[in-house]
Amino acid sequence: xxxxxxxxxxxxxxxxxxxxxxxxxxxxxxxxxxxxxxxxLTNVPRLSDVSALSRILSNHxxxxxxxxxxxxQSAETGQTVALTARQIVDTCAPYDLVSTMRASxxxxxxxxxRMGEAKVSLPGGCAIGTRPVDxxxxxxxxxxxxxxxxxxxxxxxxxKGLKGAEIVFPKVTVGGxxxxxxxxxxxxxxxxxxxxxxxxxxxxxxxxxxxxxxxIEGAGTSRIIIQGVSRLGGAHHxxxxxxxxxxxxxxxxxxxxxxxxxxxxxxxxxxxxLDVLSQAGVDISETNEGIRVRRNGAALEPVDVTxxxxxxxxxxxxxxxxxxxxxxxGTSRIRETIFENRFMHVQELARLGAKIRLDGDAAYVDxxxxxxxxxxxxxxxxxxxxxxxxxxxAEGETMINRVYxxxxxxxxxxxxxxxxxxxxxxxxx
Numbered sequence: 001x002x003x004x005x006x007x008x009x010x011x012x013x014x015x016x017x018x019x020x021x022x023x024x025x026x027x028x029x030x031x032x033x034x035x036x037x038x039x040x041l042t043n044v045p046r047l048s049d050v051s052a053l054s055r056i057l058s059n060h061x062x063x064x065x066x067x068x069x070x071x072x073q074s075a076e077t078g079q080t081v082a083l084t085a086r087q088i089v090d091t092c093a094p095y096d097l098v099s100t101m102r103a104s105x106x107x108x109x110x111x112x113x114r115m116g117e118a119k120v121s122l123p124g125g126c127a128i129g130t131r132p133v134d135x136x137x138x139x140x141x142x143x144x145x146x147x148x149x150x151x152x153x154x155x156x157x158x159x160k161g162l163k164g165a166e167i168v169f170p171k172v173t174v175g176g177x178x179x180x181x182x183x184x185x186x187x188x189x190x191x192x193x194x195x196x197x198x199x200x201x202x203x204x205x206x207x208x209x210x211x212x213x214x215x216i217e218g219a220g221t222s223r224i225i226i227q228g229v230s231r232l233g234g235a236h237h238x239x240x241x242x243x244x245x246x247x248x249x250x251x252x253x254x255x256x257x258x259x260x261x262x263x264x265x266x267x268x269x270x271x272x273x274l275d276v277l278s279q280a281g282v283d284i285s286e287t288n289e290g291i292r293v294r295r296n297g298a299a300l301e302p303v304d305v306t307x308x309x310x311x312x313x314x315x316x317x318x319x320x321x322x323x324x325x326x327x328x329x330g331t332s333r334i335r336e337t338i339f340e341n342r343f344m345h346v347q348e349l350a351r352l353g354a355k356i357r358l359d360g361d362a363a364y365v366d367x368x369x370x371x372x373x374x375x376x377x378x379x380x381x382x383x384x385x386x387x388x389x390x391x392x393x394a395e396g397e398t399m400i401n402r403v404y405x406x407x408x409x410x411x412x413x414x415x416x417x418x419x420x421x422x423x424x425x426x427x428x429x
Contacts, residue, residue: 002407004400004414006391007423008373011258014420016249018264018290019045019411020078020239023316024201026103027178028208028239029053032062032083033110034182035212037234043078044239048407049101056097056104060111061089078239088115095121095152102175105133109179112145112156113186119155135173139180142167143187164189164228172197172309177224181205185214187228196224199310200269204240211235243269245410246291247317248385250274251324252417253293254282254300256392260420265290272313276321279303280328302330302367307338319345319386326354327393328367335362345383348376352390352398373398378405385410392422 020043032039067080098104098121111118137147144163145156164187177197184191206219212235215227246265253260267286274284281301283294307315315338325332346356351374355366373396378384384405391398414424
């Protein structure tokens with residue numbers, strides 16, 4: 001298993017290109033199942049989750065081609081991927097494929113909408129909480145599908161097609177909103193989604209579906225209206241830049257000090273996160289090229305933050321912020337309201353010398369004078385990169401084990417940080 005070794009103490013200076021968003025690329029790839037024409041996606045990140053979803057889609061009959069490198073492209077430059085589902089050859093998504101990545105359960109919506117039936121394995125548990133699929137299935141039932149659970153599989157049937165309806169989510173759910181959108185675009189009649197997720201990745205999916213011929217209004221608000229169409233066509237669409245990667249590297253710069261341009265980043269996708277960094281004493285400025293992050297000598301100030309659905313502070317940046325606040329001058333409070341069990345990184349940060357107390361859904365982080373390198377273990381995707389942030393300033397050597405978690409969501413991480421001065425390397429095997 002690969003490991004990452006970091007020798008702390010280096011400031012970061014330079015340019016870090018921001019990749020396409022994993023959380024946007026995955027639903028966009030799944031949307032290729034809605035049409036027999038080609039959906040071409042640009043700025044697709046090179047991630048293990050993208051590769052895993054490609055294998056799942058090929059199981060259903062999706063042909064995939066990746067454009068060759070062009071002049072100026074490098075290892076972390078997004079791919080151009082063409083996806084064509086001329087025929088869906090299998091309406092079943094088996095456990096051995098779905099269990100590798102929870103988002104793959106969303107294939108149930110386009111397969112059901114296009115074929116009238118779908119059989120998809122329930123994804124099972126998750127390291128950071130249960131993340132149930134009940135709201136996703138509720139949305140399909142509201143559109144007229146009959147759902148049965150047999151042998152660990154969800155069987156969805158709508159032999160006469162889906163019908164437009166009102167879907168009211170009792171709580172904001174990104175997966176539920178993605179699922180409802182992809183099912184409703186081919187449903188007969190009008191669908192209204194109330195309490196819809198407002199995340200930029202939902203807006204990106206709706207924009208792509210519109211290019212394919214869908215009729216969607218209100219994406220980015222809590223009320224989305226979809227007028228169903230009989231078929232969708234192909235399209236070209238660029239994946240939006242990854243706001244979580246943006247926030248992660250911004251916190252890495254804030255932790256180490258220095259001056260870095262996050263090339264291609266968009267502030268409007270992450271305003272709550274950038275506001276928190278400003279409160280902590282970090283200089284954030286928008287440029288024509290992206291977002292510039294600077295901290296030169298100023299102390300980090302403690303913050304009080306609660307994770308919330310967009311446009312609030314993202315749960316996917318909670319672990320990174322906690323790592324940053326270990327070096328603040330005072331006590332920070334970080335409340336996690338989205339996922340249970342998302343404080344598993346606390347014990348690993350403690351191995352570096354962090355002082356963190358847990359009280360229910362809140363973590364209290366007492367800033368320390370220094371962190372010290374140690375062997376640590378990644379427990380999930382975002383937790384693993386919080387250990388990288390800690391390791392960048394820890395005295396001595398930090399060895400991060402089980403970094404396959406990192407490869408799920410961060411493209412060429414050690415290359416990007418190393419180019420800006422970090423002493424970081426991947427050790428294979």
